[in-house]
Amino acid sequence: MSQRTFTPEFRVQVAQRIQQGEGVSKLHHELHIKRSVLYRWRDAFRKEGAGGLARAVGRPPGVPNPAAPKPGVSQEETLRQNIATLERKVGQQAMQLDFFARAFKRLKESSRPSASTGATASTRRSRT
16 A cells, blocks of 8 residues: 655644544544554644644654765675674674673682681691
8 A cells, every 4th residue: 555645734634623522433434544643643733733743744853864875886885885884893792792701700700709718727637
């Protein structure tokens, strides 16, 4: 199913109908719009009024655009660079894991109680 787009005016009208008491299920069946979308419109209208439904279609605010390919660089080369970057990160993480494993081992060894009670052992043999 293709994604439909709705004008801000239409969204406001639907949100107002919900505000006036029409059921979301009724509007869902009448307009063939998902209930979750209708609830989102209602909430945006309650929170920000008509301005909350006037957002342009596209990527939501705060979500960065994917990096554009560099001119003159093939897609294959870009993928090779991405793989090399990920391999470096994996190598760095492996080094960090190794460091923490050794540090934990040393900490564990240094906190072990000693086997003796603190007294010096006698070298004399008792005669019985």
